[in-house]
Amino acid sequence: EAGVTQFPSHSVIEKGQTVTLRCDPISGHDNLYWYRRVMGKEIKFLLHFVKESKQDESGMPNNRFLAERTGGTYSTLKVQPAELEDSGVYFCASSLTGNYGYTFGSGTRLTVV
Amino acid sequence: GENVEQHPSTLSVQEGDSAVIKCTYSDSASNYFPWYKQELGKGPQLIIDIRSNVGEKKDQRIAVTLNKTAKHFSLHITETQPEDSAVYFCASGEATSGTYKYIFGTGTRLKVLA
Numbered sequence: 428e429a430g431v432t433q434f435p436s437h438s439v440i441e442k443g444q445t446v447t448l449r450c451d452p453i454s455g456h457d458n459l460y461w462y463r464r465v466m467g468k469e470i471k472f473l474l475h476f477v478k479e480s481k482q483d484e485s486g487m488p489n490n491r492f493l494a495e496r497t498g499g500t501y502s503t504l505k506v507q508p509a510e511l512e513d514s515g516v517y518f519c520a521s522s523l524t525g526n527y528g529y530t531f532g533s534g535t536r537l538t539v540v
Numbered sequence: 541g542e543n544v545e546q547h548p549s550t551l552s553v554q555e556g557d558s559a560v561i562k563c564t565y566s567d568s569a570s571n572y573f574p575w576y577k578q579e580l581g582k583g584p585q586l587i588i589d590i591r592s593n594v595g596e597k598k599d600q601r602i603a604v605t606l607n608k609t610a611k612h613f614s615l616h617i618t619e620t621q622p623e624d625s626a627v628y629f630c631a632s633g634e635a636t637s638g639t640y641k642y643i644f645g646t647g648t649r650l651k652v653l654a
Contacts, residue, residue, distance in 0.1 A: 431583070458640065469544070469629075469644045470629060470644040472641050475640070486641075528574055531576070533582055
């Protein structure tokens with residue numbers, strides 16, 4: 428089975444620009460999560476989708492971040508406008524309902540300059 | 541806010557020796573404790589987990605122990621091999637139906653020296 432796919436793998440943008448990250452979960456996984464790791468710190472929760480609905484978005488830093496999961500399949504995370512502190516590695520993960528463990532993607536390394 | 545402290549941040553061991561990584565959590569409601577291994581260029585991969593009704597779990601060369609009273613849990617790797625070199629993350633969470641949000645530690649970079 429294909430794993431969780433994220434792209435791009437790397438993105439370098441200037442402050443003030445917009446970037447959209449994409450995540451394709453494992454087929455059939457209703458749960459989709461976004462996490463972020465900033466500069467060697469902990470991996471922090473951003474939000475959780477169940478199918479197309481946002482179950483928990485308590486970790487979203489501010490309204491410059493917008494996540495969508497239209498149709499309950501792939502998800503996008505848009506940052507607009509990007510700030511320097513948004514730099515980090517953004518991970519997507521998915522799981523089946525009832526499964527505690529996640530399958531993570533390889534992440535998108537975002538650098539805002 | 542709730543957090544997970546993880547130590548050490550880096551750990552170097554000789555091949556064949558044991559490695560121990562320790563974590564402390566703050567949320568008393570936590571009942572699920574997974575460990576993830578992240579190899580270079582890849583995402584974190586679940587390697588072992590433990591639930592709060594169990595004190596120890598073992599899978600071949602890796603084991604996890606949990607002390608709920610002290611809010612401590614640890615990862616033990618025996619007979620380390622070069623392929624064990626990676627960054628390891630502990631995490632904790634309250635895994636109830638429909639909610640699987642975890643708090644991760646800051647990671648431990650393990651180097652196994654051949």
